[in-house]
Amino acid sequence: MSEGLIVREQEPLNLEMPFSSLSGFITPNESFYVRCHFPIPEISAEEWRLTVEGEVGAPFELSYDELLGMESRTIAATLECAGNNRIFLEPKVKGVQWGLGAVGNASWTGVPLSALLDRSGLKSNALEVILEGADEGEVDKTPKPAGKISFCRSLPLKKAIEDVLLAYKMNGEKLSATHGFPLRAIVPGWYAMASVKWLRRIVVTDKPFNGFYQSLDYTYWDRSGPLPTLAPLAEQQTKAEIARPENGETVAANSVYRVHGAAWSGTAEITRVEVSFDLGGSWQDAKLLGEPLKNAWRLWEYEWQTPAKAGRHTIIARATDSHGIPQPVDRSGDRGTYMINHLLPLEVDVS
Amino acid sequence: MSEGLIVREQEPLNLEMPFSSLSGFITPNESFYVRCHFPIPEISAEEWRLTVEGEVGAPFELSYDELLGMESRTIAATLECAGNNRIFLEPKVKGVQWGLGAVGNASWTGVPLSALLDRSGLKSNALEVILEGADEGEVDKTPKPAGKISFCRSLPLKKAIEDVLLAYKMNGEKLSATHGFPLRAIVPGWYAMASVKWLRRIVVTDKPFNGFYQSLDYTYWDRSGPLPTLAPLAEQQTKAEIARPENGETVAANSVYRVHGAAWSGTAEITRVEVSFDLGGSWQDAKLLGEPLKNAWRLWEYEWQTPAKAGRHTIIARATDSHGIPQPVDRSGDRGTYMINHLLPLEVDVS
Structure with a gap:
């Protein structure tokens, strides 16, 4: 699976494409970089369910087969890790030392998130949509949450409705465990921390979500307002x-x-x-x-x-x-x- | 000024009351604990101005004399540092090692914040009120803001309107430099990081403010929602x-x-x-x-x-x-x- 990729970290698994091997518009699955925060969860398609809950009129859950039975779309989208190119920073900084290859472009097939949100009966106070992965573990920043946390990120409702695809295929193949089997959110145009892998839960909220990966991690200081405010990373930069x-x-x-x-x-x-x-x-x-x-x-x-x-x-x-x-x-x-x-x-x- | 107080840190100045000296309902000014994040700013009452801006119809500024000429109120309020009792934590943690005495009770005289907000003509999209102090410096947490930042905290509009006093007197005396001269916000019932000293600017915002002191510092993990979210400290705990x-x-x-x-x-x-x-x-x-x-x-x-x-x-x-x-x-x-x-x-x- 990781043949030809640069191993940046074994546990959790973080693999980079040697960018010099770029050979076409589509990055082959076996060359596509892998970013993990925790051990890769083992998920059985039969037992897996995706739940949709929160500020919705009709919470529900979906099986893998039900998802596959829904109308699908295929889009091309480039995913780039928000820390891509980090190895070139001076002075050196903490974090996975990505070179040029924590980026890839694939075609993704799945169900628009909007189809699920439509079915859920969004309440009028819906503000954000949290995507939760099945990957979890302890994190080590202050303030440190007690116990394990899962990987999750939220999106403004507009972005969630307009752009997000819940993908079960990558370049026409069933998603692999390293890339998020059974389901990965694809958030086009955003750094790839938003494209949550091993998706298991969608929570609609009426408040801004300030989870670990959009407060202590994957954030930057935004000075566009009157005073510096910590903001979650979003759009890929040119x-x-x-x-x-x-x-x-x-x-x-x-x-x-x-x-x-x-x-x-x-x-x-x-x-x-x-x-x-x-x-x-x-x-x-x-x-x-x-x-x-x-x-x-x-x-x-x-x-x-x-x-x-x-x-x-x-x-x-x-x-x-x-x-x-x-x-x-x-x-x-x-x-x-x-x-x-x-x-x-x-x-x-x-x- | 600091006679009889325990020096927890000289620069910035952090002084604690020996709690065994508690002798009455009012903590005398010279016994009241002092919490600073940066060097104490030197402020001339003649040159100082308080500006009120942001999501308001009529931004304005006030001089010290104008403030003193407004209708005043006096309230008793207990201020407690959010890290009070930290010295008793096991294992030891970083931060100023407060014992029992980073708490005090005083009578505060000043102008209700609501009087200024009324005058500013709040817009209908007003959501929070940021209080900015004149104290500033560099901070050392990741992600680290580039350059100096000022100490600031925001409040929900409701709390700002209902409870906050802008105090220029403490126990009947003019506020001292260590306690925030010329003006300190008093946010009753909240940990004292909210009671911003050396107040110089009030900014009404239409978005949640996520400044350093309510994201990387002075926060906790709130599990009352569907997923853990980092929340700014607020109410003092019993x-x-x-x-x-x-x-x-x-x-x-x-x-x-x-x-x-x-x-x-x-x-x-x-x-x-x-x-x-x-x-x-x-x-x-x-x-x-x-x-x-x-x-x-x-x-x-x-x-x-x-x-x-x-x-x-x-x-x-x-x-x-x-x-x-x-x-x-x-x-x-x-x-x-x-x-x-x-x-x-x-x-x-x-x-």
Whole structure:
């Protein structure tokens, strides 16, 4: 299952795709990064139930077979871990040391969350929807909850209704245990902590939920209001990553090298990817491949005429989205160890 | 200023009253505990302004003299630090090591916050009121805000309107710098982190505020809902403390000793204080002194006929409030390092 993946942590299991292996729009299941917070729960499809409760008129539960019998949809969505690229932070910070590959793009098949919310008879005071996974364990931050907690995240009702898919298939195959069998929420455009795996419960609330993974973890300091307020991570930030060349790779002088990678944004389409070989002094447009698709990455390439002279060279890629906002050069400390999308130069040896 | 107080920390200044010196309903200003998070700001009454802004129709600012010219009220209120009694926790935890004396009762004179909110023309979407102090500095928890932050706390609009006093006098004297000159919010019944000192700004918001001191600090795990949620500390928990004898004190055998102390509750009146000399096997009613007063402590005493035989004895006090809820015997780990009101036996030597 984990063949070819970089093991960042064995227990809980955290596996990264070597981003240099990027070969197409769809990331194969066996190459897709794996992020776990606790041991992977063993779930039997026969015994598993999904409950829908809280501020609803008619709470209910669904079996796996019932879910499979509902009208399904298939969407492409790029999932990125909120800590992707963390290994490049200076000074070093705590957390799984992800390089470039805690990101992947798959097609997901399942039932829109809205179908279940419709059936539940949402009350008029419904404000948020909590998604709870079956994975649980102890956490070690202050204040520390007494005993085990389960992994859960909430969404504003609007996002839950408009965008979320409850997926039981990934790239046409039954979801694997590592990816959340039997059911994973897919929250398009958001960092992947929102895409709760091993989903077992949906709770509609009339109050903002401030669970561990949206207060002590997976948060940042939001300064858009009158005073800094701790906010749960949400939308993926615009980013381009270079798959090849890799950092430290040797490329032939005086030749044509295909620089390529992927770019994505949680809130808009990618409209431009540029590359720079002089630390941002000048930028060349890369070619965007395929069609723009909301919430899925876009592959790009650039035919690089490598220098005639041997030596060390830098390459930077940067993406701009349809709001016209390019990736930032620097990083705000208010983002803590998350949302890492500032420009990352890589070095290659021309020989 | 700090004569007779226990210095728990010099910088920032944190001073505790030796609780054995409890001598009356009012804690004298010079005996009142001092809690600071940052250096004490130097504020000139002439230059100081209080601004009222946010979700209001008519933002405005007030000078010190204007505030003094408004209709005033005087209330008695007990302030207790949310970490009071922390030194008794096992295992030891981080934070200022308060004993029994991070609590005091004073009369406060000032202007009801509601008078300012009325004048501001609250908008219909007003939800919370943030109180911001002039004290600021860096904090060291993850996620760490970039740069300095000021001390601030928010209140639900209802509490802000119904109960809060903006005090410029403490026990009839002008507020001292250590106690928040020129203005301190008094939030009766709540732990004292809500009673923001050196008040400089009032911001009405339409969203829940999740500032540092109500997310990473001064919070606990609330399990009253479907899933644990991090909640800001609020109401003081019912508690009786023994002033005398002190822990480790020697008392004369076969005599009458006046066991005495204070008891308080953030949400109800104290209706009963009991003492036990057999680790809770049996309880004797103490005598409640004075009249019950909402949000102020109640003094109590018990004439103890000490044993004829020398030896070590334990004493426990427990309070019950008008909701009939006595202090808990044990402590929930979900409270972290705060809200410490479980029963605390003290030991005395009878000789």
